[in-house]
Amino acid sequence: MYVSDSREEEGEQNNEEQSFDFNTYAxxxxxxxxLLDVGLLTSNASQLKTTISLGSSHEYFCTxxxxxxxxVVLQVVVGIxxxxxxxIKLENMEQKNxxxxxxxxxVGIVLIITVINVFITAFGVQASN
Known part of the structure; x- marks a missing residue:
């Protein structure tokens, strides 16, 4: 009885592994x-609006x-x-690679975007009422 239970469990695990669809996951x-990129793009547009509205008199305007x-350009590249x-259909090993x-x-570009946005926040401007 114990042997057949373990075999059934192994069969269920193999079925679960075989039924995993990499295309759906990707x-x-x-x-x-x-969606995360859209949120960041919206944030950058808001920061751009604030920066432009304060004008070139701000010390970090050009920066x-x-x-x-x-x-924004890197976000568009990531989106594309x-x-x-x-x-990409993940049907063979070449396509998966x-x-x-x-x-x-x-992921590397997203890391660069994250670092850039840290600097945007550091040099950012806050609109005062």
Whole structure:
């Protein structure tokens, strides 16, 4: 009885592993990253508006404009790359390796965007009433 139970459990585990759909996982991951990117893009647009409304008299005006512009451009690049990764069908090992490399590159760009946004916040301006 004990042997058959363990075999049934092994069979269930194998079925669960075989039923895992990498395409669905990749799609959901891509959508989640895209939604986070939209939130950050909205934040950058708000910071850009505040910076421009305060004018060039602010001591970090140029720094903020340049950092926000770089951040927005990199976010657009990440968005395009996420679309590419989302379209890749993970049917064979070559495609999985390609998607993995693109995903790792996207993570690197997201890290750069995060660092840039830390500097945007550090040099940022607060609109006073």
């Amino acid at each position: 799609t959901k991951k891509t959508i989640a990253k895209g 903020n404009i340049v950092l926000i512009a770089i951040s 790359m996420l679309l590419i990764v989302g379209c 390609r998607a993995n490399k693109l995903n790792n590159f996207i």
